[in-house]
Amino acid sequence: MRTQVAIIGAGPAGLLLSHLLAQGGVESVVLETRSEEYVAARIRAGILEHSSVELLEAAGLGARLRAEGDEHRGIYLQWPGERHHLDFVNLTGRSVWVYGQTEVQKDLIAARRAAGQEIHYEVSDVGLHDIEGSPYVTYTDKNGQSARIDALAVAGCDGSFGVSRKAVPAAKTFERVYPYSWFGILADVAPSTDELIYAWHPDGFALHSMRSATVSRLYLQVPNGTDPQTWSDDQIWDALATRLGHGQNGWKLNPGPITDKSVLPMRSYVQTPMRHGNLFLAGDAAHIVPPTGAKGLNLAIADVALLSKALVARIAEKDDRPADAYSETAQRRVWRCTHFSWWMTTMLHTSGDPFDAELQLSQLRWVASSEAGATGLAENYAGLPIFI
Numbered sequence: 001m002r003t004q005v006a007i008i009g010a011g012p013a014g015l016l017l018s019h020l021l022a023q024g025g026v027e028s029v030v031l032e033t034r035s036e037e038y039v040a041a042r043i044r045a046g047i048l049e050h051s052s053v054e055l056l057e058a059a060g061l062g063a064r065l066r067a068e069g070d071e072h073r074g075i076y077l078q079w080p081g082e083r084h085h086l087d088f089v090n091l092t093g094r095s096v097w098v099y100g101q102t103e104v105q106k107d108l109i110a111a112r113r114a115a116g117q118e119i120h121y122e123v124s125d126v127g128l129h130d131i132e133g134s135p136y137v138t139y140t141d142k143n144g145q146s147a148r149i150d151a152l153a154v155a156g157c158d159g160s161f162g163v164s165r166k167a168v169p170a171a172k173t174f175e176r177v178y179p180y181s182w183f184g185i186l187a188d189v190a191p192s193t194d195e196l197i198y199a200w201h202p203d204g205f206a207l208h209s210m211r212s213a214t215v216s217r218l219y220l221q222v223p224n225g226t227d228p229q230t231w232s233d234d235q236i237w238d239a240l241a242t243r244l245g246h247g248q249n250g251w252k253l254n255p256g257p258i259t260d261k262s263v264l265p266m267r268s269y270v271q272t273p274m275r276h277g278n279l280f281l282a283g284d285a286a287h288i289v290p291p292t293g294a295k296g297l298n299l300a301i302a303d304v305a306l307l308s309k310a311l312v313a314r315i316a317e318k319d320d321r322p323a324d325a326y327s328e329t330a331q332r333r334v335w336r337c338t339h340f341s342w343w344m345t346t347m348l349h350t351s352g353d354p355f356d357a358e359l360q361l362s363q364l365r366w367v368a369s370s371e372a373g374a375t376g377l378a379e380n381y382a383g384l385p386i387f388i
């Protein structure tokens with residue numbers, strides 16, 4: 001089989017890339033190890049930054065997002081006894097949207113299906129070959145048949161456990177592992193807040209997020225290696241109530257039936273360069289951020305916005321300049337988001353060290369009370385423009 005771009009991975013990065021390439025007149029084939037149902041059901045990110053919404057809308061993927069998503073003006077930052085609202089729209093003119101990654105994924109699958117896009121699910125043994133010359137990808141299809149795709153370029157959108165990042169020789173990597181994880185729950189209960197609450201607490205960080213008017217998403221900082229099954233539902237709600245300030249100024253956390261529990265380890269990882277020969281990396285294949293600040297999905301979208309332009313220029317217009325600049329241009333945003341996610345994480349998660357705790361509280365008070373501090377957080381959270 002022959003195509004212009006072989007895309008490895010049908011997560012948000014891979015599917016959005018195939019969509020944007022098609023709009024630029026470039027054809028692609030997508031390979032995915034998991035089943036379509038598995039990919040569509042994975043519970044992950046929940047917040048889209050301003051530029052991501054603009055980009056999805058411009059790509060014709062905004063209808064359901066606008067109808068079913070929820071626009072938020074900002075977030076609450078809190079610590080014991082205090083809760084402060086940061087209004088991103090007042091501070092920066094930019095908002096964020098609550099719209100789950102599962103919904104983005106469903107919209108992408110529907111759009112690619114409507115366009116007749118070839119997506120091969122449940123493949124195995126994916127191998128990348130001759131990426132410095134005439135690239136091709138080999139794999140075993142879901143019926144056990146060996147197959148090969150010849151392409152002009154390969155896009156590695158296969159996440160942090162994929163094969164693509166390993167195919168870049170002599171890559172430089174940067175990594176930070178954090179000494180805590182997030183225990184995430186999904187609950188069938190109306191959110192107890194209109195906008196997200198990021199809470200510092202001596203027992204550990206907590207976050208109140210949501211997916212819809214009837215579904216809440218909440219997170220607790222827990223030690224690495226925590227088994228979610230060792231926490232009863234009552235223990236989870238009690239810890240959330242304490243850390244989120246149930247009873248503070250009359251605020252109440254409403255508990256409800258928990259439908260999903262998972263523990264997510266946290267790390268920062270950056271691999272550079274994001275291109276080798278005809279292989280281009282995008283999304284989690286090139287970088288991972290800890291979830292605090294909701295950058296992972298947004299960064300994948302921003303990479304793909306750049307990469308699609310670069311590949312369309314290279315393939316359809318014979319202009320190599322954007323592809324030659326891709327890695328360096330993308331990395332500027334990658335490092336901004338890596339710093340922001342690290343900063344949010346280290347400001348809000350307790351380490352047990354009293355000196356750290358005082359520094360964190362001082363930083364939180366400054367961010368919440370200074371327009372300069374609040375604007376810095378807002379600008380990064382609501383997201384910088386993709387093309388600057």
Ligand code: FAD
Pocket residue numbers: 008009010011012013014031032033034039043044045046047101126157158159160161162163264282283284285291293294295296297298300
């Ligand atoms: P992925 O979504 O990982 O997609 C990669 C795809 O490639 C997958 O479908 C995978 O099955 C496939 N693949 C892997 N190997 C191969 C192969 N060899 N061949 C073919 N296909 C392959 N971000 C936030 O902002 N907020 C959150 O709350 C949040 N929660 C998260 C929870 C979890 C458990 C995880 C893992 C991530 C979370 N993230 C969150 C991060 C966010 O979901 C990712 O940044 C985003 O999914 C990146 O998209 P992607 O397409 O680059 O990678």
Ligand code: DHB
Pocket residue numbers: 044045046047196207209210217291292293294295
């Ligand atoms: C969600 C995840 C985040 O990492 C975050 O900072 C905000 C919200 C969420 O899953 O809803």
